Amino acid sequence: MDRVIPNLRVFLVLSVSSLIIFILDTFHFLVVPKQVAFYITNPISFGIYNTSQKVGRQFHFIFAARNASEENKTLKKELGQLLSENAGLRKSLAETESLLSQENHLDPKTYNLQAARPIGLGKYLKIDKGSDSNIKKGQAVVFNENLIGRIIEVSQKSSNIQLLADPDSKVASFSLARQGRAKGVLIGQFGSETLMDKILHEEQISVGDLVYSEGTEGFLPRGLILGRVSEVLKRENEVFKQAKVSPVFDIRDLELVFVIVE
């Protein structure tokens, strides 16, 4: 039998011993030695468990950091797309608002307006509409009730607008105030300001008065706002007095301008 089952005697002795230990432990005879053993084994188990937790946390942090990095990349990409989409929507909204505002100020039944986007600003303001959109030289360009300038150069797809501040620009104008009105000629100056000249001394003009177009040139309607008087220049020895006129809005803020085609 010992040849078939190796170390049979030892096996039997140990099995019986295990059985005795089992019975003793079941009836709680081994409580004291077990408690003593726990004093030794518990700190070791705790140490191993604690170390494994710490190591696990470090690995978890590494994986979490990697995931966060990838997530961050994706979110940045999505944010870029959303910002781009948002910018497009804001631009469309601003253009729509400009169109609506323009319709409220100049009656589309009276004036045939062609909307155009400003695409450059140097000496002239460049717009993205040209002769293909029925734009011709000399046409007036407005925004709401404000005159921006007149078309001076036209190509197929773009045009240049001579602004009121251009030194070559001259527009018959008048200012309106409670005290009365003053007539003159608005002449462009270097810079953004314009000068209203040829005002008679007896005519009333003061700082803050709005200056309007006279409409005698034929290309633009009467009553368009040209600017606001910022300073009145009186010289007793001169025949006429002058007034500095500054624009009521910044031309760089415009999303759309409108060409009066007819």
Place this chain on the structure above:
Amino acid sequence: MKTLVVILIIASFLQTTILPLDLVLMILICRSYIKSEKINLYLGFGFGLLISHLDLMVLGPISIIYLILISLTQILSKSRLAGNPLLIVPVSFILLSLQTLQLSSSIFIESLLSLPMVYLIRFWDERFIVRKEIKLRV
């Protein structure tokens, strides 16, 4: 032997704290498969008690299971096929399944791990254990 005992103690603490594998039984099965010795039974008895104690179980039953499984391995190791080390994989699979009486993923892992363990124990036994019976003639 001291090294083996130290390794078994470490394995006992590891399997009762963080690893869901029965490392002690795996090592003992592999050793019994290579070397059919009395000491395997003593180790099975002792570490069975230690595992029971660390797992807060009643002392005794695990020792008996370990003793039975080690004895079965030692019986199988005497068969002709035991020369093939690959046989350890199905042997450990069957014995570990017998221990828990259910199949789980850890048993598959333990069975597959038993093969490199056999080679490791054999390598250690051949290279680092001094045999008293071998003496050089001068």
